[in-house]
Amino acid sequence: MPIVTVSLAQGRTPQQLRACLAAVHQAVTESLDVPDASVRVLLTEVPPTLWSSGGVTLEERGRGGAEPGGAAGA
Numbered sequence: 222m223p224i225v226t227v228s229l230a231q232g233r234t235p236q237q238l239r240a241c242l243a244a245v246h247q248a249v250t251e252s253l254d255v256p257d258a259s260v261r262v263l264l265t266e267v268p269p270t271l272w273s274s275g276g277v278t279l280e281e282r283g284r285g286g287a288e289p290g291g292a293a294g295a
Contacts, residue, residue, distance in 0.1 A: 223249050224261045230279050231266040238264060 225245055233241075245262045249255065269279035 222259045222261065223253060223255060224263065225249055226263045226265065228265045228267055230272050231268055233266075238266075 227241065227245060229241075242262050242264055246257070246260050249260050249262070250257055269283065272279045
């Protein structure tokens with residue numbers, strides 16, 4: 222039974238999330254040739270305050286690209 226986990230930042234519409242679930246499900250069933258009922262897709266939305274890259278959260282980037290330590294980025 223394939224289990225696929227997708228993590229993404231919060232902020233998408235319910236319709237977008239449903240479309241993502243359907244597309245991932247279809248890709249797995251087709252690529253692995255498995256029955257629909259055997260595929261599990263888990264979608265986790267992460268708040269922008271808990272998602273970072275390079276030490277800067279998505280929330281900080283949205284506020285103007287603050288850098289680690291509180292300095293404003295260019």
